Amino acid sequence: MLSGCTGEPPSAAQKSASQPVASTEAIQDVPEVSEQPADTGSDAPQDDLGLLVPGVLQVGCEIGYPPFEYYADDGVTPIGVDIDLGDAIAEELGVSIERQDTAWDGIFAGLAAKKYDVIISAVTISAERMENMDFSTPYIENWQSIVVKRGGSPITELKGLEGKNVAYQDATTSDEYLDDLINTGVLSCERFEYAKVMNCFDDLNLGRVNAVLCDSTVADGYISREPDKFEISWLQSSEPGAEAETFGIAIDKGNEKLLNAINEALKKLDESGKLDEIRKNWFS
Amino acid sequence: MKPLHKKIIHAAAVVILLTACVLLSLYKPSREQLDNSVSDELITDAGNNFSGVYYDFWLFNITRGRNVKTAVSETFIGAAGRILSVNEGFGRSMADVILWLPALAGGARVTVSLTICAVLAGLFLSIFLALGKISKNPVISGFCGAYIFFFRGSPLLMQLFFIYYGLPVINPALTINNKFFAAFVAFTLNTGAYCAEIIRAAIQSIDKGQFEASRVLGLTYGQTMRIVIIPQSIRRLLPPVANEFIMILKDASLVSIIALADLTHVTRSISSSASNVMVYIPAMIIYLIITAFFTAIFTRLEKRFSLYQ
Numbered sequence: 001m002l003s004g005c006t007g008e009p010p011s012a013a014q015k016s017a018s019q020p021v022a023s024t025e026a027i028q029d030v031p032e033v034s035e036q037p038a039d040t041g042s043d044a045p046q047d048d049l050g051l052l053v054p055g056v057l058q059v060g061c062e063i064g065y066p067p068f069e070y071y072a073d074d075g076v077t078p079i080g081v082d083i084d085l086g087d088a089i090a091e092e093l094g095v096s097i098e099r100q101d102t103a104w105d106g107i108f109a110g111l112a113a114k115k116y117d118v119i120i121s122a123v124t125i126s127a128e129r130m131e132n133m134d135f136s137t138p139y140i141e142n143w144q145s146i147v148v149k150r151g152g153s154p155i156t157e158l159k160g161l162e163g164k165n166v167a168y169q170d171a172t173t174s175d176e177y178l179d180d181l182i183n184t185g186v187l188s189c190e191r192f193e194y195a196k197v198m199n200c201f202d203d204l205n206l207g208r209v210n211a212v213l214c215d216s217t218v219a220d221g222y223i224s225r226e227p228d229k230f231e232i233s234w235l236q237s238s239e240p241g242a243e244a245e246t247f248g249i250a251i252d253k254g255n256e257k258l259l260n261a262i263n264e265a266l267k268k269l270d271e272s273g274k275l276d277e278i279r280k281n282w283f284s
Numbered sequence: 285m286k287p288l289h290k291k292i293i294h295a296a297a298v299v300i301l302l303t304a305c306v307l308l309s310l311y312k313p314s315r316e317q318l319d320n321s322v323s324d325e326l327i328t329d330a331g332n333n334f335s336g337v338y339y340d341f342w343l344f345n346i347t348r349g350r351n352v353k354t355a356v357s358e359t360f361i362g363a364a365g366r367i368l369s370v371n372e373g374f375g376r377s378m379a380d381v382i383l384w385l386p387a388l389a390g391g392a393r394v395t396v397s398l399t400i401c402a403v404l405a406g407l408f409l410s411i412f413l414a415l416g417k418i419s420k421n422p423v424i425s426g427f428c429g430a431y432i433f434f435f436r437g438s439p440l441l442m443q444l445f446f447i448y449y450g451l452p453v454i455n456p457a458l459t460i461n462n463k464f465f466a467a468f469v470a471f472t473l474n475t476g477a478y479c480a481e482i483i484r485a486a487i488q489s490i491d492k493g494q495f496e497a498s499r500v501l502g503l504t505y506g507q508t509m510r511i512v513i514i515p516q517s518i519r520r521l522l523p524p525v526a527n528e529f530i531m532i533l534k535d536a537s538l539v540s541i542i543a544l545a546d547l548t549h550v551t552r553s554i555s556s557s558a559s560n561v562m563v564y565i566p567a568m569i570i571y572l573i574i575t576a577f578f579t580a581i582f583t584r585l586e587k588r589f590s591l592y593q
Binding site for chain 2: 063065070071072074076077079100101102115198199222225282
């Protein structure tokens with residue numbers, strides 16, 4: 001009964017149960033082919049997609065960023081919004097999908113070095129990033145948010161961060177946002193920079209920091225799992241003239257074919273309601 | 285030699301243990317029985333957000349159903365014909381550890397194989413580097429000295445990053461796509477530099493009088509090295525090489541930057557996925573087991589080579 005109701009993730013879990021690092025091994029076999037994608041791809045039907053390995057969409061993502069991409073209980077099966085989205089896009093394109101669990105601080109370098117075709121990993125579209133990579137049409141809207149411990153004194157405005165200990169994940173848009181605030185003299189605070197967003201919430205829980213600055217979508221995920229621990233006390237959308245950040249799929253600069261194919265697939269998923277379904281599934 | 289009756293007792297113990305294991309595995313509940321224990325409410329409530337995990341560990345099996353949105357979960361362990369519900373307290377923590385084990389074991393495999401390959405290849409490389417550095421030829425000793433200076437003087441993390449991400453940008457022909465191989469190259473080049481210094485120190489620690497005595501006996505430089513100096517220096521270089529090996533074992537955690545899933549990478553990913561820092565406990569125990577195993581091997585090697593002292 002259980003296996004019947006579970007859908008995709010458990011079947012993947014069964015596979016990996018016997019071979020826990022199956023995914024990484026599979027990727028390691030690929031390289032020989034990927035050096036000359038143009039030659040090997042000429043007779044394959046998908047060669048017009050501009051993939052590194054014809055027929056396989058290779059995706060870079062930093063797994064461990066709930067609810068976008070993280071591991072199920074077995075520690076090897078990726079689940080989350082971006083995982084569902086990636087599967088849906090691969091299905092639209094008629095290709096198989098392979099994921100590489102990359103550390104966030106190496107994720108863009110991996111795209112530039114052609115280690116994978118795209119990054120589907122809650123990447124915010126920013127003008128700075130667009131200089132080095134292309135982005136698909138946005139698939140999710142997001143605001144910066146301040147999360148505090150439930151029951152403490154809530155920080156209901158940006159100014160409230162003044163002099164406080166603020167945690168955020170390194171090299172994210174939260175990092176850039178705080179940079180701007182501090183550089184323009186709007187506020188000054190103690191900065192606690194972490195490699196993983198989870199560590200921010202850990203330290204908030206332990207009382208080492210007063211607030212976490214992070215994506216509202218991420219905050220949403222943490223709060224829905226531990227509703228009595230944390231709460232969002234401020235949303236960027238409350239600021240006058242604020243514009244929502246958007247997440248997009250990052251593609252190597254100049255790969256028009258793949259960009260168009262993915263935008264086409266996103267459009268179809270939007271029209272069929274599949275995109276909404278995925279979003280509704282993960283966010284309240 | 286052990287006395288005969290002890291041998292018989294040992295053999296009997298093994299047979300009894302094996303029989304017990306086989307019996308346990310035979311009377312383990314089936315996957316269906318275990319999966320059916322997960323309540324219908326959890327499955328219907330969760331809908332698309334239901335995630336199920338099942339592992340079979342031969343002696344026992346374990347299943348967990350979870351609503352990934354609310355983090356409500358139910359865990360059952362099946363063993364010896366019984367199904368245990370482990371949802372809280374110590375049992376729950378143990379169930380977590382059991383569920384993580386296959387993933388952690390996969391990571392440990394990467395860590396151990398990378399360390400062994402890199403240290404062996406690095407030792408091979410370092411013999412030439414060490415001999416080169418003490419060579420009287422200024423070009424050779426200058427090159428080897430510069431190599432050692434570079435690889436010891438810059439962080440391994442940057443070397444790794446540069447080899448995997450930097451080289452393809454400089455020249456596509458230098459692309460190493462296999463992540464394990466890229467890590468192997470970086471670690472070998474790096475540990476080669478460290479081991480070269482260990483070997484050089486070991487060689488130069490042998491009394492100068494032995495070089496002079498060998499020359500008087502009419503041995504060439506090569507013969508002196510091969511017959512007299514190197515056998516004695518092996519004993520002296522084993523402890524620092526063991527040290528280097530254990531350092532590399534833990535430095536292997538750096539491969540996370542190139543998306544190679546070693547033990548630390550797997551641990552961190554699980555920890556942030558499950559919002560549970562307790563996964564560090566089994567991971568550290570695995571590191572200790574690996575270290576203990578290799579320390580024992582090096583201790584035996586040291587005993588064997590101390591014949592020369």
